[in-house]
Amino acid sequence: MWLQLTWRARACVGLSLLATSAAAESPAPAPVVERAALQATTYSDSDHVIVFTPVASGEIDDRQERWNVRGQYLVDTISAASVDIVSTASSHWRETRQAGTLEGSYKPRSVGAKVSGAFSSEPDYLSFAGGALLTWDFADKNETLLLGYSLDHDTIGRAHTPFSVFSHRLWQHDLNVGVTITLSRTAILSLLGDVMVERGDQSKPYRYIPMFDALVARGIERGEAIDSVNAKRLPERPLEQLPLSRERYALTARFGYRLAHATLRADERVYADSWRLFASTSDLRLYLDVSKRTTLGPHFRVHAQNSVYFWRRAYVSNFEANNAWQLPRYRTGDRELGPLVTVGTGFGARVGIGPEREPSAFTLVMQGDLAASDFLDDLYLTSRLAGFVTVGIEGAFE
């Protein structure tokens, strides 16, 4: 048979044998891929808050994507002289927070499971969380159902005071139900519903609320300065007091559309809670593959919300006949519970700096963001401009 082949056929067969031999000698791909990343973010805003956050993360993936283990550790170094701190005659404030997450997932076939745990620790706040998530692919993996639950326990205290002497407890339950639908060869839609139940006192033990006489309160203007507030307020200044329970609901839609060299991603979240806070958050991202090594990503975000039902720009306190002040049952100075609009935009870049055959073996990550908030009914502040920059490097090892 060999003798009957033409010289071209013999060459082809010979080359095939050589290729087979070479393939047999080359090492088999590693069964796992290890990834590691280092990132650092610097945040600064017009309310004199500066945060520096280095983040280290690692991940081990089964090459066939059956299982995955991932961990992350970060340190927040916060330096603040914000208007809320200055208004309570407190000095410049520094704090360090450590936080970590660990999660593992396993998906042998169409059903997958993920468990995760997280902690966060700072001198006056300690938090632990754990969660589980189940996914089920069906319709030939065109649709995926998701069911998740997580539990978070927070201990809220005061710096330099043991939690055993003073602390509030807060429990948070989070139930997630979702479905991801393949719409076409280029489009995916995901719908996710969250029900979050919070029980406990999440009032901030440093947040003092100025009180006003009813007549004076009417004249307090949006963004009223600290000196003016101090001149007009009543002598007593109680601590913040929030309701002891909260039910929160969110519905999130995510849409992804893949072009030949770009991805468009649009997210919309609508939110409501039992404190009568309603919010809408829209997030739009574009990822452009400008070369084999470089992806650029502009993004844009708008968040708008009303206030919780007990929000007041100026709380009123009445002096009663028995020489006691009658305080409003619930009171807050938390700007994120008031009416606000935040517009954010940013630009990210990922540049593969690995070897030619695998540029993404090492990737440089760079991102810069600006977020402008307009506080529609607050004391002290009417707006805040925040900027943050992230740089990092990621590596994949086999």
Added chain:
Amino acid sequence: MRLGIRSAIVCLLLLSGCAHVAPYERGRLAHPTMRMTELAEPAEVHVYSVHEGAAGGTVGASSGCGCN
């Protein structure tokens, strides 16, 4: 109860209206940016979670905010 039935009907309509995409047709869907998870960097997610009064839309455990 009525809301649940309506939601189920909407979900069924959504699912039945989708094209069936075979595995060999999912090349573009496999791109990393087509994952239906949070794509923002961790720091960005954290900043917005502190700046906004709303929550949700991310799954899995989270913990603490460092914002008190």
